[in-house]
Amino acid sequence: MMNPRLPIPIVHSDPDILGGTPVFIGTRVPMKTLLDYLEAGDSLNEFLDHFPSVSREQAIVLLATIRSPHNNI
Numbered sequence: 001m002m003n004p005r006l007p008i009p010i011v012h013s014d015p016d017i018l019g020g021t022p023v024f025i026g027t028r029v030p031m032k033t034l035l036d037y038l039e040a041g042d043s044l045n046e047f048l049d050h051f052p053s054v055s056r057e058q059a060i061v062l063l064a065t066i067r068s069p070h071n072n073i
Contacts, residue, residue: 010058024062027053034059035066 011031013022021030029051037047044059 010061024054024058027051029054031062034062038063 010025011022012025013020017023017028018030021032023030033051034044034047034054037050038044044056044063048054048056048059
């Protein structure tokens with residue numbers, strides 16, 4: 001199931017992938033992993049280096065959506 005609240009489809013949840021944890025589309029990388037990296041003080045580039053299956057665009061759109069005052073994530 002795709003997340004209809006994001007401006008472009010970048011995250012989805014499927015019970016067969018990590019028990020339904022929201023992951024970046026085309027990967028098994030939970031979106032929370034990006035947030036955990038940033039909260040720990042790591043850079044976006046470090047996250048992308050460790051998870052090359054996540055595109056820079058996916059990460060930036062997710063972060064922009066979270067920062068939006070109208071986000072419903």
